[in-house]
Amino acid sequence: MLMGAQIFVAEAENNRPRLLISTIKHPQISLIEKDLSMAYSHLGIDLQFVEVAGEREFIVGNRGEVDGIAAKFSLVEQQLPEMLKVNVPLMNVEVYLVCASDSLCQQQILDDPTQTVGLLGGKNAMSFALRHRKIKRMELVSHAQILKLLELKRLKYAVLALSYQNIQMIDAAELQISLPAIYSDKVYHYLHSRYAGLLPEVEKALRKVVDDCPKKE
Incomplete structure (x- = not known):
């Protein structure tokens, strides 16, 4: 069972805030993790990734046990009522x-x-x-x-x-x-609704990273 995620938990070594992001075990997920880490780094935020079974991501996301989900298809967003889509396509x-x-x-x-x-x-x-x-x-x-x-x-x-x-x-x-x-279909990153105020900054930073990287289609 995942522990409840703490909003902006400070790292002892550098005092940078950290968010807990769920991922699934997939051959290509490392590409998305890299883009997310780069985008959040521009905002002074570190990410910690935790591997979760695909179906369980809906549970831990909606319960707020993680701060975000690395990537989900847009067709499943109705199953994520407590999560906000970061409106930047990560990968086709x-x-x-x-x-x-x-x-x-x-x-x-x-x-x-x-x-x-x-x-x-x-x-x-x-x-x-x-x-x-x-x-x-x-x-x-x-x-x-x-x-x-x-x-x-x-x-x-x-x-x-x-x-x-x-x-x-x-x-x-x-x-x-x-x-x-x-x-x-395209996949998107999702943040818990408690980070609604952070969403515009994340979208801007992630769009820059995705636009600057080779197209992953």
Whole structure:
């Protein structure tokens, strides 16, 4: 259980305020963490990242147990009534069908009710992308678990959220990725509503960092 987040907790060594930000375990989350750290550093604020299961981020965010969420798809913001969206797109992320190396990797498989596809559990972009598909679903706890099961060939098919430009960050040698994407959306950073007064400064600083960095699409 996460301890309740303290607003602007001072670091002993340099007296800079620090915010606690939740993240998920994902091959590309480090790119977003880097952008966030740079933006908040411009405001004299340090960030501490804590890894949380994707579905649990909604709970700890709305309860205020963290000060913010590193990144979520815009389609889930109705599930975050206590959080404020920092209106700067961080990354364009697509949902892809990913297959074990020895499987026939064609998107028609998503309409075959005799097959099973792995995906991250909960209401998210992956479940949204499959909302009209007939394939059976196996909900798993992390992207890392999904990738491992594909590599071990214990799972033939999965849907994963990835930024295609940075797709080399997963070990694609043992996997197949079916093109085109089956769904695409942008991800945003969220702050708890107690930081409403800070939101304009964060948006300005984050927009500058994102605009100055190579496009992550």
